[in-house]
Amino acid sequence: MDGIPLLFKYTVPDKLYEKFWEGLKRGEIYTTKCKKCGTLYYPPRKDCEKCMSSDMEWVKLSNEGILMTYSVVKQKPQGFENYSDYTVGIARNSDGANLMCWVKGEAKVGKKVRLTTDGQRVICEVIE
Numbered sequence: 001m002d003g004i005p006l007l008f009k010y011t012v013p014d015k016l017y018e019k020f021w022e023g024l025k026r027g028e029i030y031t032t033k034c035k036k037c038g039t040l041y042y043p044p045r046k047d048c049e050k051c052m053s054s055d056m057e058w059v060k061l062s063n064e065g066i067l068m069t070y071s072v073v074k075q076k077p078q079g080f081e082n083y084s085d086y087t088v089g090i091a092r093n094s095d096g097a098n099l100m101c102w103v104k105g106e107a108k109v110g111k112k113v114r115l116t117t118d119g120q121r122v123i124c125e126v127i128e
């Protein structure tokens, strides 16, 4: 049976996460941390699920990390059909946050990575 392409459109609440999106444009990754209990969230959140506080602050994440896992995308999702095969992964940065990222360089679990952005998404560059 053939698949039927579906198109989903959704709106990201720009104002709430403006600092995150603005950071990506400058190569910086921001997230939120609970001021009451200190829990760090990534991606950023408006409220803390641990202590139910809404008193959050923005923090800049470290750009040092380790590649935890990755996958080479050969069957691209809608909107990415024209991309060459690419690699996505999860990197754990030195603050303890797990970041989904596009991997540049030769992916290998356990490798050190430098976390940066391409202006709109998180990139992790494998450090040789």
Ligand SMILES: [Zn+2]
Binding pocket: 034, 035, 036, 037, 038, 039, 048, 049, 050, 051, 052, 053
């Ligand atoms: Zn909290």
